[in-house]
Amino acid sequence: GAKTSETTTASTAPQATKAAAKAGDGKVTVGFSQIGAESGWRGAETQSIQDTAKADPTIELKFSDAQQKQENQIKAIRSFIAQKVDVIAMAPVVETGWEAVLKEAKDAKIPVILVDRGIDKKNEDLYTSFIGSDFIVEGQNAAKAMAEHLGDKGNIVELEGTVGASAATDRKKGFDDEMKNHPNIKIVKSQSGDFNRATGKQVMEAILKSPEGKDIQGVYAHNDDMALGAIQALEEAGKKPGSDVKIVSIDGIKEAFEAVKAGKLNTVVECNPLLGPQLFQAAKDLKAGKQLPKWIKSNEDVFTGQKAIDALPNRKY
Amino acid sequence: MKLPLKITSSNITILATVLLFISLYGTGSAMFDSFFSIQVFLNLFVDNAFLIIVATGLAFVIVTGGIDLSVASLIALVSVLSAVMLRAGIHPFVVMPSVLLLGTIFGLLQGYLICRFHIHPWIVTLGGMFLARGTCFLISPESIVIDNPIYSAISNFRIPMPGEGSISIGVVIALVTVAAAVYISRYTAFGRNVYAIGGNEKSSELMGLPVYATKLAVYTLSGFCSALSGIVFTFYMLSGYGLHLMGGEMDAIAACVIGGILLTGGFGYFIGPMLGVLSAGVIQTMIMFQGSLSSWWTKIVIGFLLFAFIALQRVIVSRRERKRNPHMPKKTKSSVPNIVQL
């Protein structure tokens, strides 16, 4: 839908804001502060945003990578303000600590769009819109899928993400909350696998050898990479992932879908990183003076069995 | 007072750094509009105040020939503790001194292990780093927002500067810290002992200097500076979080080295860490203004700019060193006739 609206925004926008008057060429300048490149998922998000911007001549993207550091993001936002961009977008590395700098943005009359991660609820007035999914809901969806696979009964292992990361905390929270409704399912072990494959595998190996690990029916991983590592560990231990041990994970990278096809992974809860088009559409709408909803939900789904196999050819990342 | 105004082997790195800083800033101004503005320059201080403080404290350790890897984690710990205490309703003016005290004790303990048992500082402070980070997660794995009005007020307070710019309280604290460090390093016995130990620890011992006490003090000071930096950082972030400043110790060390402080100890001026921080800050700002590098290119470019900076610095320094006549007449000539009389 981005292509059609482009001409209208280009012609109506010029005098809308102070910044645009400066730019004068009708371009929408967006400063985007990305967290980093810690996972394939985030890489896909970055790719989507950069590709969309490149394909659209009316967009000028200022991209800044914060290398996982909040202070770098704050600096980036300051520099966007200094450069007088039209819209600031960011994927906040944490929920808290944005008050001061977002206020500066507000004082400079630059709207802020949050992408894929939210910030503290108290600061809702400091940003215009949030585009993305809800980690808690993802966790809940994963729990529902798991309960279904296990017939509401069994022992499971939870592979957590990086300690302290909001995706990890919320996916755990959503999952655990939902599991309260399924009292016969027991989480016998919960360990951090740092969101990566090697650690995921190593942790799973150790768990399998612990007393509690002898009798498990399910593994819930906060992301696909850890699930893929766990699958290997299970196979090496002589278990059959997918049938002996049900596996549910979140994100939806291509390899996970392949694993579903191979029967080794049961459910993938999607968390869509391709937010580029939605982001720039929102930016243009803002410049055009339109009102935006506070939460623009990304298009997401839960894939199990045949549904995943069908979706596989269309996966981009 | 004989300030080192002539170029010597010890201040050449500083001069090289200043030179490179200015030329980088010049390049940035030429390349990007609004790069050359008071506020962009002042932002270098505003955004890096905490790093200046912590690097300055760390510099004392490095000059004695030691290292402190726990500094960044300690900052994170201070932020988390402050947040938790404030959430519990403790008054900010109780919170601040108590986290300062905690940081100081933390440094003291590390120093004790290092000095008393001769364990290598790398190991002790690596342990300290894990301990501080781990404690953060034990206290709260999530980030905690700080909404205390006093903290918010301090955080938002800006001191206007001439020419449409302003600085934060943190900057003031940082500048005071640097000034204090420069003074201590040059005008107190403690400061001079720090250099002596870095030059030759055994000799210092034989000269009767209080080596043990000085080293202990240096690690304690580093802990104190980390805690102070942690407070400034907490103002800056208004949140407490265990993942804050991951890998920040490397930034601090790099700042010291860029600022001409030798990791082997004994050399360097305490204005250096601040210059190092500013230089790294300019590189970062340039990349932000450039605004089209992907994540990996950002890393590569930052790394290469860092490399170019250090390599140029080395070239300038070694050029000067070669030019300088390394040999001086070691004796007054008057001694020659005397010998003949013998």
Add this chain to the structure above:
Amino acid sequence: MQQHVLTMTGVSKFFPGVKALTNVDFQLRRGEIHALMGQNGAGKSTLIKVLTGVYEKDHGIVALNGQIVHIKSPKDAQALGISTVYQEVNLCPNLSVSENLFIGRQPRKRGGSIDWPLLNAKAEELMGRLSIGLDVSKPLSEFSVAIQQMVAIARAVDISSGLLILDEPTSSLDQQEVKELFRIMRKLKDEGMAIVFVTHFMDQVYEVSDRITVLRNGELVGEYLTEDLPRIELISKMIGREWNDEEQQSKVVGMKKGEVWVSAQQLGRRGSMEPFDITVRKGEVLGLAGLLGSGRTEIAKLIFGIDKADEGALTIDNDKIRTMFPKKAIEYGLAFCPEERKVEGIIGELTVRENIVLALQAKRGILHNLSLRKQQEIADHYIKLLSIKASSMEQRIDQLSGGNQQKAILARWLATNPKLLILDEPTRGIDVGSKAEIRKLILSLAAEGMTILMITSEWEEMVGCCDRIMVLRDRQIIGELAGNEIGEQRIMQMIAEGGGKNDAVHEHVS
């Protein structure tokens, strides 16, 4: 008894495998200069370190002015008025001369901050008292060992109140500086100070000391009044057997006419050595004479390729060599025994054995590893040959006494079986007995056809060994002496006169 400033009774100190001191008594009276004598490794430095709290003693009592004291660190010692110059120069190379002199006791301004101008002024005055004019604000590392030694002495002298200990302070000083030092020592003595003085120079002992204590193998031999103890007897007591002057073998006079083997043509390095010509003939002992800092070491370093020459050329065995580096030099059969043993010589953490075989191994290359047995054989051979005193060849070399470290470095180079042996101050810090042995060794090596290039500040030694002497001044060769011309007086004269025209050059170079 009450004039005893210091009494040490029954002091023992053991290191793993070594009895460095066994049951030693030592007394020091007010207003005396007391020489502590003994061979390398006799325990002199250890006694001093025990006294000043560097080492903890295993047994014994130390009393200062009649009161038993427990000195646990050099700091305690200083607080009790004992100040020390240790054998190895122990200052901070990164600090300025003035700071090294006053660190720990800097003059303060009223606010409590260090008064730098005053500090520098005081430092200048202090160095002036020792007749040394230098820029005291320069880092110590920019000065030669001699200057560093003088700075250490100046510091100790200035600190001391009651007791001053000097462990081989004169080893790298020239005669003028030694004279100056003695003048000060006498003055301090007259003021009632007690001074302990360690040296291997017999002349100096007799010139300045009042009393002598002799140690041998960590045991006390006895305490004597200097005037009652003839030189020969002192040496006998130190080495534990009869000693006669005939052992001082002398060279075969007569210039050797071997072919030119190494020669330098206008070899030089900007800022460090004026271009010079030099020829070394096979089988001769060639000496480089000059004052400290005259450029003798520079010549040696250029020939050995440690400093890269930026002009001129070097010819060895008719091969013209443009760039020299140590490995190549060793392959040509050169060996270089450097003067600053702590930084350029020993590798402190390694064992005596490893230190001895190092250069030979470097010569053989990385792949032709010497087997452990072979290494042990070599080490054993040289430990015996040079009578190196070590508890075993697996002892760390930095635990050896200073003189024995020097011998181990000599052993390192002898092991490469060199054709040209460059010795820069080879006998610095070596006791009389060993000195004679080393001199004997040099002469016998020369007799066997080894060429030797020798740098020494002991002109007597130079005169006694060399067939030919090049005289240097201000980084230039100003003359040559051969055969019968050689004599201490001649050398001094040459240095004093010969370089008159070079003063301008000197300004230019610095």
Add this chain to the structure above:
Amino acid sequence: MPFMSMFPNAIRSKLFWPAVGIALILVFNALFTPGFFHIRMQDGHLFGSLIDILNRGTPILIIALGMTLVIAKEGIDISVGSVLAIAASLAAFLLQKHVPFALALLAGLGIGVVCGYWNGLLVAKLKIQPMIATLILLTVGRGIAQLISGGKIITISDKAYRFVGGGYLFGVPFAVILAIVVFVVLHVITRKTAFGLFLESVGANRISSEFAGINATRIMISVYVICGFCAALAGIIVSSNITGADSNNAGLWFELDAILAVVIGGTSMRGGRFYLGGTVLGALFIQTLTTTIYTLGVPSESVMVVKAIVIILVSLVQSDVLREMLSRTFSKKMEKKVLVNETAA
């Protein structure tokens, strides 16, 4: 202790404490983790926690072996994690482009050597301080790895490549055999040639070594090259083991563990003497600790605290000063006893 008496005194004392550390953790496991020592054959290979420790420990172990040499030279290499990622990404990338296995492997190892050479040049020739010199590659290297892989995880399907880190030879993990080979080769290089002597001598006193005719620059560069090679090999093992090259996370923070292993193994950060055997024990100690933590299911939040406490305890135990303090109080008691006996007699 018959095993220990095989080694000379100095080495023995260096190996002793890490060995005790490992033993303590194992005893702890024997008491509190049932089945920890259980090893069985499964699909024709050994299977059990102990095998896991060896298997998972290999990447850190191999890197730590290389790091030992660098530290012996009074250097440090904090870029190993990034080098690891580069090597893994490059090899995986080439395999994806259907380059033959052998070539991909060579390219992966080769890039490690190049990275090591670069570090060596910066340190030995440009005389940049080691930590900063390698900090540059730490930053740049991760970027290069991501550049090669496009920030994604490259899946590896090549059978031969998978065997390197995931296969078994005679029932033993092949990676473990590789680690043993690396150890033996390094041992031979350092102890059967003069390399070890030269390295220790350069590490202890560079100037003296140069005076003695050793080419210090070449020695310094070669240790970084060896370290780079080791890091690359570890990268291949890691990526092969998870059948994917993860340019973002592979080898993250490995440098800290590797350095820790070296220091626990008795090699001083101040250069000079080094102990490859000690490093092996150090690495195994760290891995035993890690595996134990995972097996026990220590809450994720407290893993770091546990690790910190163990590190500090181990280094305290290793400290000569503490041992001397203890032995002194002990010998004082003995002395008193002797005195009592004497007076009694």
